[in-house]
Amino acid sequence: MSLTPVRGAATIEEVAARAGVSRSTVSRVVNGSTAVSPAALDAVQRAIDELQYVPNRAARSLASRQTRAIALVIPEDTDRFFGDPFFGSIVAGISQVIGESDYVMNMLIASDDASAKALGYLRSGSVDGAIVASHHTSDTFIDRLADTVPVVYGGRPARVRPTDHYVDVDNVQGGRDATQYLLDRGHRRIATVAGPADMPAGIDRLQGFRDALAAAGLEPFAVEDGGFTETEGADAMRRILASGDVPDAVFVASDLMARGAYTALRERGLEPGRDVAVIGFDDSSAATSLLPALTTIRQPSHDQGRQMARMLLDLLAGRAPASTAILPTEIIERGSA
Amino acid sequence: MSLTPVRGAATIEEVAARAGVSRSTVSRVVNGSTAVSPAALDAVQRAIDELQYVPNRAARSLASRQTRAIALVIPEDTDRFFGDPFFGSIVAGISQVIGESDYVMNMLIASDDASAKALGYLRSGSVDGAIVASHHTSDTFIDRLADTVPVVYGGRPARVRPTDHYVDVDNVQGGRDATQYLLDRGHRRIATVAGPADMPAGIDRLQGFRDALAAAGLEPFAVEDGGFTETEGADAMRRILASGDVPDAVFVASDLMARGAYTALRERGLEPGRDVAVIGFDDSSAATSLLPALTTIRQPSHDQGRQMARMLLDLLAGRAPASTAILPTEIIERGSA
DNA sequence: CTGAAAGCGCTAACAT
DNA sequence: ATGTTAGCGCTTTCAG
Numbered sequence: 001m002s003l004t005p006v007r008g009a010a011t012i013e014e015v016a017a018r019a020g021v022s023r024s025t026v027s028r029v030v031n032g033s034t035a036v037s038p039a040a041l042d043a044v045q046r047a048i049d050e051l052q053y054v055p056n057r058a059a060r061s062l063a064s065r066q067t068r069a070i071a072l073v074i075p076e077d078t079d080r081f082f083g084d085p086f087f088g089s090i091v092a093g094i095s096q097v098i099g100e101s102d103y104v105m106n107m108l109i110a111s112d113d114a115s116a117k118a119l120g121y122l123r124s125g126s127v128d129g130a131i132v133a134s135h136h137t138s139d140t141f142i143d144r145l146a147d148t149v150p151v152v153y154g155g156r157p158a159r160v161r162p163t164d165h166y167v168d169v170d171n172v173q174g175g176r177d178a179t180q181y182l183l184d185r186g187h188r189r190i191a192t193v194a195g196p197a198d199m200p201a202g203i204d205r206l207q208g209f210r211d212a213l214a215a216a217g218l219e220p221f222a223v224e225d226g227g228f229t230e231t232e233g234a235d236a237m238r239r240i241l242a243s244g245d246v247p248d249a250v251f252v253a254s255d256l257m258a259r260g261a262y263t264a265l266r267e268r269g270l271e272p273g274r275d276v277a278v279i280g281f282d283d284s285s286a287a288t289s290l291l292p293a294l295t296t297i298r299q300p301s302h303d304q305g306r307q308m309a310r311m312l313l314d315l316l317a318g319r320a321p322a323s324t325a326i327l328p329t330e331i332i333e334r335g336s337a
Numbered sequence: 338m339s340l341t342p343v344r345g346a347a348t349i350e351e352v353a354a355r356a357g358v359s360r361s362t363v364s365r366v367v368n369g370s371t372a373v374s375p376a377a378l379d380a381v382q383r384a385i386d387e388l389q390y391v392p393n394r395a396a397r398s399l400a401s402r403q404t405r406a407i408a409l410v411i412p413e414d415t416d417r418f419f420g421d422p423f424f425g426s427i428v429a430g431i432s433q434v435i436g437e438s439d440y441v442m443n444m445l446i447a448s449d450d451a452s453a454k455a456l457g458y459l460r461s462g463s464v465d466g467a468i469v470a471s472h473h474t475s476d477t478f479i480d481r482l483a484d485t486v487p488v489v490y491g492g493r494p495a496r497v498r499p500t501d502h503y504v505d506v507d508n509v510q511g512g513r514d515a516t517q518y519l520l521d522r523g524h525r526r527i528a529t530v531a532g533p534a535d536m537p538a539g540i541d542r543l544q545g546f547r548d549a550l551a552a553a554g555l556e557p558f559a560v561e562d563g564g565f566t567e568t569e570g571a572d573a574m575r576r577i578l579a580s581g582d583v584p585d586a587v588f589v590a591s592d593l594m595a596r597g598a599y600t601a602l603r604e605r606g607l608e609p610g611r612d613v614a615v616i617g618f619d620d621s622s623a624a625t626s627l628l629p630a631l632t633t634i635r636q637p638s639h640d641q642g643r644q645m646a647r648m649l650l651d652l653l654a655g656r657a658p659a660s661t662a663i664l665p666t667e668i669i670e671r672g673s674a
Numbered sequence: 675c676t677g678a679a680a681g682c683g684c685t686a687a688c689a690t
Numbered sequence: 691a692t693g694t695t696a697g698c699g700c701t702t703t704c705a706g
Contacts, residue, residue: 009462011699022677027701035675057461058404059699061395062682078429083622088419095415095446104458107444109432121441124394125346125683230626263628285420289567291600348683359693364685372691396683399698462699 010051019047030055061125069104070312071122071130073145077111083229084256085284086301090133090154093305101313103128123148129312133305150315152308156200165315167307167325171201174297174329175208178251178279181295181331183216187249187277191222193236193261195253202228205253205281221247226257233257237264246270249277249337255286258294258336277337292335299329347388356384367392398462406441407649408459408467410482414448420566421593422621423638427470427491430642438650440465460485466649470642487652489645493537502652504644504662508538511634511666512545515588515616518632518668520553524586524614528559530573530598532590539565542590542618558584563594570594574601583607586614586674592623595631595673614674629672636666 016026021040028036029044036044047053061067072094074081081087091107098105106127110118122130122145130145133154145151146164153166160166182190192209195202206223213220222243226236233252237260240247246268252258258280262272272278273292280287283298307325314321349367353360358377365373366381373381384390398404409431411418418424428444435442443464447455459467459482467482470491482488483501490503497503519527529546532539543560550557559580561573570589574597577584583605589595595617599609609615610629617624620635644662651658 009460012701013699023700024677024702025675028676031701037675040676054457054460054462056399056699057458057463058395058398059682060701062393062399062684063699063701065682065701067395078425078432082419082422082425082428085419088415091419091446092415099454104445104454104463107446108441109428109444117436117441120391121394123346123391125391126394230622259626263626266628285567289596289600291603349685350683360684361686361694362692365692368685374691377691393683396698397685399700400683400685402685402698 009056010053012053012055015044015047015051015053018051019043066128067126068102069106069127070098070316071127072105072107073118073122073130073132074107074109075111075115075132075134076109078109080229081109084254085286086254086256086282087133089284089301090305090308093302093307094131094133094309095305097306097309097313103313103316119145129316131308131312133308150312152312152315154304154308156204158198158200163323165311165321165323167304167311167327169201169299169301169304169327170329171204171299172208172211174281174299175205175251175253176212177208177329177331178205178281178297179209179212182249182251182277182279182337183212183218185249185277185337188218189221189248190218191224191240191247191250192220193224193226193233193240193250193252193257195228195257196225199228202253209251226253226260228254228257230256230260233260234264235260237261238267241265241268241270247276249279251279251281253281255280255282255284255294255296258296259286259290262290273336279337283332287332287334290336295334295337296332297329298332300327303327346393347390349390349392352381352384352388352390355388356380403465404463405439406443406464407435407653408464409442409444410455410459410467410469411444411446412448412452412469412471413446415446417566418446421591422623423591423593423619424470426621426638427642427645430639430644431468431470431646432642434643434646434650440650440653456482466653468645468649470645487649489649489652491641491645493541495535495537500660502648502658502660504641504648504664506538506636506638506641506664507666508541508636509545509548511618511636512542512588512590513549514545514666514668515542515618515634516546516549519586519588519614519616519674520549520555522586522614522674525555526558526585527555528561528577528584528587529557530561530563530570530577530587530589530594532565532594533562536565539590546588563590563597565591565594567593567597570597571601572597574598575604578602578605578607584613586616588616588618590618592617592619592621592631592633595633596623596627599627610673616674620669624669624671627673632671632674633669634666635669637664640664 012023012026016023026044108118129150131152156168194206222240224236224239226233252261265272280294280296283296287294287296311321349360349363353363363381445455466487468489493505531543559577561576563570563573589598602609617631617633620633624631624633648658
């Protein structure tokens with residue numbers, strides 16, 4: 001490998017010369033135009049192979065005014081992003097659909113400080129559209145992004161504008177189902193480790209929890225914010241137990257936090273599933289790797305990712321998809337509740 | 338948001354007109370050239386602000402023959418990538434250094450099927466260089482990549498070529514230290530859940546394990562391949578226990594697999610750390626979230642990421658860095674061994 | 675069905 | 691210190 005990139009790459013001009021046609025014809029072949037004679041097509045294709053020609057992306061993008069690239073923006077810091085299997089699942093879904101298209105996906109982990117740079121990138125015409133995947137809510141830079149290129153959000157944005165496109169999960173219903181499940185099993189002293197109060201997903205799940213309890217004429221045993229991380233989840237559970245009083249059951253608004261809750265419970269000599277019923281949310285890999293395996297609310301993250309990608313692709317193709325999709329959740333019974 | 342991206346973006350021409358200078362002067366300002374009079378600089382800067390000018394990346398890249406973008410190539414499937422905190426840590430390190438430079442980072446999750454497309458992307462002049470981060474070894478497409486742009490590998494490549502640049506961790510020494518630690522505590526019947534035989538990291542750690550045992554005149558109690566995943570780690574541990582015979586201790590070549598091993602041990606009524614000593618490898622978040630917390634070999638993944646990024650940046654700047662860096666590991670004592 | 679010509683928005687000599 | 695002049699490699703009318 002030389003220090004300077006190999007720039008001897010063949011150009012369309014060279015391919016044209018070798019095939020004995022004009023640049024235009026080569027361009028037509030490369031772009032799959034039908035208006036090319038079989039003979040020309042064959043000659044061009046051969047030349048492309050021989051020269052190992054790959055069109056220069058910058059030139060193409062400059063001329064055509066589109067990049068065939070989309071950005072996957074993650075307004076989270078790296079730890080958080082990689083710490084939560086939820087993201088893996090959603091990204092897998094997105095990447096699957098984008099992978100089947102002729103777009104490439106640029107992942108931008110745009111936490112705090114890096115966001116100005118990321119915004120510049122997005123506004124510099126580097127991508128045709130963006131998917132914003134996050135638990136989060138209040139990223140001001142995201143707003144400015146939407147003025148530049150079409151955007152699809154994962155989860156309901158903090159302030160929904162009429163033009164916004166997003167794919168969400170029915171978090172309120174999920175929270176309600178989880179709580180009702182606990183109620184149905186005879187639990188009455190029910191606490192929750194909630195998601196952050198500044199994230200729609202957290203807010204909605206808590207809402208569902210309160211709804212179900214209220215419908216049963218009950219008060220929450222306790223409500224503690226667990227920040228959607230394992231550590232904070234454990235801390236929240238510790239706070240719930242700090243009074244010395246122990247709930248019958250706890251609805252933990254994410255599997256990762258539930259993992260933390262297990263730890264906090266065991267520190268107090270309490271066995272999850274036996275002494276305190278625990279129900280999670282996500283059905284991520286964290287749920288099955290716990291012992292006892294976690295009863296949880298499954299959200300179709302992979303599918304959510306796919307739908308977001310499709311929505312953006314539709315938008316880019318001028319197909320005007322429905323602006324919103326809400327996916328259902330489902331309860332998964334395992335050993336913890 | 339309109340279906341067509343906002344393309345009214347200001348061009349350098351408009352900025353020049355507004356500032357009353359030529360395109361060249363604007364270009365100089367944008368690129369931080371010193372040869373610009375204070376007056377002109379001021380006028381241009383004002384015009385840029387007013388017009389919200391952002392240089393078009395494609396045009397810039399076409400003219401300058403560089404993209405100011407680097408690719409982070411992950412030759413793993415999404416599940417694996419997101420399932421292992423090791424990657425999070427390494428990506429965080431890379432992204433930190435790249436974030437401080439004026440390069441942007443494009444993450445390419447290029448598993449199996451997607452790799453052809455990814456290769457095309459990289460060869461189309463979309464990036465100035467690439468970092469390949471993986472446990473893996475035998476990705477043929479990577480070889481062709483290195484002929485196109487400068488590449489830095491995370492971990493020793495399968496076949497090291499004289500021109501290769503990489504940053505690795507001293508896996509052999511780490512494996513040796515882990516095993517010696519077990520030996521020092523009086524364990525004699527020592528098994529290992531090893532990494533895959535086709536990944537240098539797996540091979541090297543196993544080598545260290547064998548070295549230490551041989552030096553003590555001992556044979557391995559058992560050697561089972563755990564594929565670097567939690568599930569396979571659990572399976573490997575189950576296989577070790579299948580004979581009915583129980584080892585004193587086990588060296589598990591990754592924290593994630595150790596998590597699986599805990600599960601397998603407990604299924605058999607064996608308590609990790611009490612009945613069977615367990616030592617891991619990574620010191621990822623998986624290690625501390627286990628109960629008892631995992632004694633493990635810390636590898637400086639974050640630092641490894643940073644060094645890889647620096648190496649690539651040096652390469653791109655024509656600074657010719659040392660082609661290899663090997664980082665030391667360190668033992669972290671916790672409750673499991 | 676094919677070629678010629680005119681840019682896309684920017685940088686980089688080269689003058690001045 | 692600043693402007694002028696050529697392109698970078700490709701797509702896209704527009705003729706033919």
